[in-house]
Amino acid sequence: MSKLLRVLIVEDFVDDAELLLLELRRNGYEPISQRVETKIAMKTALEQQDWEVILCDYSLPQFCAMEALRLLQEKELDIPFLIVSGSIGEETAVAAMKAGAHDYLLKDKLARLVPAIEREIREAKERGARRKAEKKLRYFAYYNELTGLPNRTKFIKHLNLKIKNFQEHNFNSPFAVLLLDLDRYQMIKYSLGHLVGEEMLRSTSRRLKTCLSDRDFLAHLGGDNFAFLLPDIDTLEQAKQRINEIQSKLKSPHNFDGPVITSTASIGVVMSNLSYQQAEDFLKAADTAMHYAKLQGRGSWAVFDRSMHEKVIERFNLETDLQQALKSAQLYLHYQPIVSLQTEELIGFEALVRWRHPQQGVISPAKFIPVAEESGLIISLGEWVLTEAIERLCIWQEYYPHNSDLTISVNVSGLQLKHPNFLANIDRICEQFRLSGHKLKLEITESVLMENPQAVSRLLTQLQEREIRICIDDFGTGYSSLAYLHHLPINILKIDRSFINNMDNGGKNIDIVRAIISLADSLGLEAIAEGVETQQQRDLLRDLGCEYAQGYFFSRPLPDDAVLALLSTNPV
Structure with missing residues (x-):
């Protein structure tokens, strides 16, 4: 079967053109050809x-090979170009090759025609592949492959031009740099998978594009970092308006054919009046402001000032030290007793993690737990707490078999619940220490419960199939829906300490506590009051029908040796 070949013949003699076509056919080709003999005709043929x-042909009455080569160069076309002439001198041939011709042949010696064409077509394809690869490399040198947005290199280049323009116009062309970091992105990526993480970044980039005005510049700096260069911003109020617009676009849920994800961004802002000379200095300042914003909570923003640096460095150091603490036995557990309000019998303990820093001493969980959650260290920290707490409970019950009904309560973060190995890890740890599931209670907050109720419900059902009991921690401080609460597989409501405080002075707190206890009773759930500090609080809770409590009135959180001493005196 003949092979098709698209061939343009620049020749003024019809017979010579036919000889070329005949040679092609003799060698198995079916040429699709056009003959031209002027520059205009060749130009039209190239366009069509x-x-x-x-x-x-080298020389035609109204045209020549050298002009034809120049036309190809003008159009930036790389098409194999062979000169086929009746006679051509060596110097002329060399000049033509230097001008871009790929080969030359004599009309009365066409045996080399087809091999030359095949060779040059093959080499042209190789050149095309190289150009395509080089173009791709040039593109990805300045654009992010995942989102298609300009990358960090392109942003820095653009920002440096803006800085130069700002200086040349006597600082009369103000601008602002915004650096965005997606809140909870690491949690999303590691709990739902990298593919969902990538789709999250693409979805975010599409939303950010809708915030652009004509002169704005948006870039994806890498990971979950995006940056805006906003011209004509010279007041914080203007910057605030743009930030509110961006946050509004980002907070709508993302639906990825399954998980529904919500996210905000922490934003660092740098105004041009800081008069930095280099783009990198602006980005460093914006990064500092962004991390400072994270310290204020999700969805926050902050404008850079030099005093922020120390606080951000402190946060970085805390994260680094926490990583080391997980490896070097700086963490330990205390255990707060939980008692029956009717009998004051000990029923179990809540495990509470503590950190003794080698230089700073004891660091409050309120300080390091948020860092662990934001950095993703909560996964390894939570697994360590679970393992340590279960091991200690088993040891206590081995020492004091008459306390075999005691339970251990462990706090679990949303990131842990979403981790794909969460259930497998619990199974492994319980099996390792031969702990029955009914002796383990897992405490989760209302906010985690309501973030994705259907997915959480499935997981809680699987936990309850293992006889593990579920507590809703700090109940009343979140935003749980009573409709969801009725259907979720939970066992216990823990009344937040903020409602227990001042309960003995009357007022709204006692009404709230009464309502929570009544709700628990109607749903067939147990109620545990946290933060009980006075006898009057204990008595009121008992009168209201609350079953269990914990707090300083009964006992502070205890180290392991104090728990052993307590259990040695605990009645059978």
């Missing part, structure tokens, strides 16, 4: 067809 090879 993608030619695979050009066969050109």
Whole structure:
């Protein structure tokens, strides 16, 4: 079967053109050809067809090979170009090759025609592949492959031009740099998978594009960092308006054919009046402001000032030290007793993690737990707490078998619940220490419960199938829906300490506590009051029908040796 070949013949003699076509047919080709003999005709032919090879006589009455080569160069076309002439001197041939011709042949010696065409078409394809690869490399040198947005290199280049313009116009062309970091992105990526994480970044980039005005510049700096260069911003009020617009676009839920994800961004802002000379200095300042904003909570923003640096460095150091603490036995557990309000019998303990820093001493969980959650260290920290707490409970019950009904309560973060190995880890740890599931209670907050109720419900059902009991921690401080609460597989409501405080002074707190206890009773749930500090609080809770409590009135959180001493005196 003949092979098609698109060939443009630049020749003023019809017979010579036919000889070329005959040679092609003799060698198994079916040429799709056009003959031209002027520059205008060749230009039109190039615009109307993608030619695979050009066969050109060296000299024509109104045209020549050198002009034809210049036309190809003007159009930036790389098409194999072979000169086929009646006679051509060596110097002329060399000049033509230097001008871009790929080969030359004599009309009375066409045996080399087809091999030359095949060779040049093959080499043209290789050149095309190289150009395509080089173009791709040039593109990805300045654009992010995942989102298609300009990357950090392109942003820095653009920002440096803006800085130069700002200086040349006597600082009369103000601007602002915004650096965005997606809140909870690491949690999303590691709990739902990298593919969902990537789709999250693409979805975010599409939303951010809708915030652009004509002169704005948006870039994806890498990971979950995005940056805006906003011209004509010279007041914080203007910057605030743009930030509110961005946050509004980002906070709508993302739906990825399954998980529904919500996220905000922490934003660092740098105004041009800081008069930095280099783009990198602006980005460093914006990064500092962004991390400072994270310290204020999700969805926050902050404008850079030099005093922020120390606080951000402190946060970085805390994260680094926490990583080391997980490896070097700086963490330990205390255990707060939970008692029956009716009998004051000990029923179990809540495990509470503590950190003794080698230089700073004891660091409050309120300080390091948020850092662990934001950095993703909560996964390894939570697994360590679970393992340590279960091991200690088993040891206590081995020492004091008459306390075999005691339970251990462990706090679990949303990131842990979403981790794909969460259930497998619990199974492994319980099996390792031969702990029955009914002796383990897992405490989760209302906010985690309501973030994705259907997915959480499935997981809680699987936990309850293992006889593990579920507590809603700090109940009343979140935003749980009573409709969801009725259907979720939970066992216990823990009344937040903020409602227990001042309960003995009357007022709204006692009404709230009464309502929570009544709700628990109607749903068939147990109620545990946290933060009980006075006898009057204990008595009121008992009168209201609350079953269990914990707090300083009964006992502070205890180290392991104090728990052993307590259990040695605990009645059978």
